[in-house]
Amino acid sequence: MLSSHAVLAETASSKDPYQLNLTKGVTDISQQVYDLHMLMFTICVVIGVIVFGVMFISMFLHRKSKGHKPANFHESVKVEVAWTVVPFIILIFMAVPAAKTLIAMEDTTAPDMSVLVTGSQWKWHYKYMDHDVEYYSLLATQREQINNKFAKGENYLLEVDRPLVIPTGQKVRFLITSDDVIHSWWVPDFAVKKDANPGFINEAWTVVNEPGVYRGQCAELCGKDHGYMPVVVIAKEPAEFEQWVAQQAALQQQAREEEQRLLSMNMEMSDLMATGERVYQTNCAACHMPNGEGLPGVFPALKGSPITTADKPAHIDILINGRTGTAMQAFGKQLSLSELSAVITYTRNAWGNNTGDVVQPKDVYAVMNGQ
Secondary structure (H helix, E strand, O other), X not given: OOOHHHHHHHHOOOOOOOOOOOOOOOOHHHHHHHHHHHHHHHHHHHHHHHHHHHHHHHHHHOOHHHOOOOOOOOOOHHHHHHHHHHHHHHHHHHHHHHHHHHHHXXXXXXXXXXXXXXXXXXXXXXXXXXXXXXXXXXEOOOHHHHOOOOOOOOOOOOOEOOOEEEEOXXXXXXXXXXXXXXXXXXXXXXOEEEEEOEOOOEEEEEOOOOOEEEEEEEOOOOOOOHHHOEEEEEEEOHHHHHHHHHHHHXXXXXXXXXXXXXXXXXXXXXXXXXXXXXXXXHHOHHHHOOOOOOEOOOEOOOOOOHHHHOOHHHHHHHHHHOOOOOOOOOOOOOOOHHHHHHHHHHHHHOOOOOOOOOOXXXXXXXXXXXX
C-alpha cells in the first residue's frame, strides 16, 4: 500500500515539461493570473489580426498594378482622435483586472500562519513563526546524477531532503529574505515569486486548495550553484499538518537534548571521520571539491591549508561564523554540534592533512559561546 507521501509525489509529476503556455497553478490567485494572461494574450492577438489584416487587405486591393493612385490628403482630426482614444480605452480595459489581481497578490493581511524563508548559497531555511520548528532544505539529487554517472531521476534537480510543509485551505504568509546574495523564491503553481534580498523582508502568500507536492526553484542568478537550489512544498490536510508539526517539534527537542548529552562525552575518532565525510560531501564539496583541492582563484583548497592544519580555534570559528566578504557562509545555525565537530575533524585529517586533531562537540560549543 502506498503511503500518502508517495501518492502526493505521484500526483505532482503529471505535468507536461514541454508545455508552452503559462501554468494554471493550484490556487485561486494563480488561476486569476492565468486568466489575466489569457485575456491580455487574446487582446493582443485580436489587435494584431485587425491591424495586419487591414494593412494586407489595403496593400492587396489598392496596389499599383490595379491602377490605384496614392491619395493626397493632410492630417485627419477624426483619425487622430480615434487612434488616441481607442488605445486608451483598451488600456483601461486591461488595467482594471490587472490592478485587481496585483492588489490581491500583495494582500498578506490576516494570515493563518507565517513562514520565514531565508535563502543562502545554496539552500533554503524555513522557520515556522507560529511553531517551534525550523530547518534547512538542501538539494537531494545525487552528485553522481549531476556528473552523469547515474541515470537522472524524474525530478532531477527539483528534489530536496526536507521540503516545506504547509496546510491546505489556510492562508500562509511567506516572509522572504537572504543571508548573503539576492535569491528568488519561486513556486509556479502558487503564482508566488519574490526576491530574497539581504537586509530586507519581502512578503508573499498562498492558499493551496488541494494536497500535493509542488516544485519550484531559485529564479535569481545567485552564484555558481544557482541551478542546484530547488524549492519543494508539500501541502497537507490541516489535521495531518498538525501531526507533522508536533512530530517535528518533538524531534528538534530531542536533538537539543542529544547535543547537551554530547557536551558531556567524547566521540570516537572513527565516528567523527565517518560523520564528517558525510557532512562535508553534503555541505562543503560543491565549493571545496570532494578532494579538498578547491577551485583555484575561486574557492580555496582545504588540503594542506593553514586553516585546516594549524590554528584549530580559528578553523572552528570560520566554520561557525563564516568569513565576511567571501562565499564562506556561517554554518553555526545550519549544522548540529556533532556535525560541526565531525566535519572539522574530518577536514583536519583527510587528504593527507593528518593533524591527528580530534574536535569534540564541547570544543565547538566553547568557541561558539566565546569560552
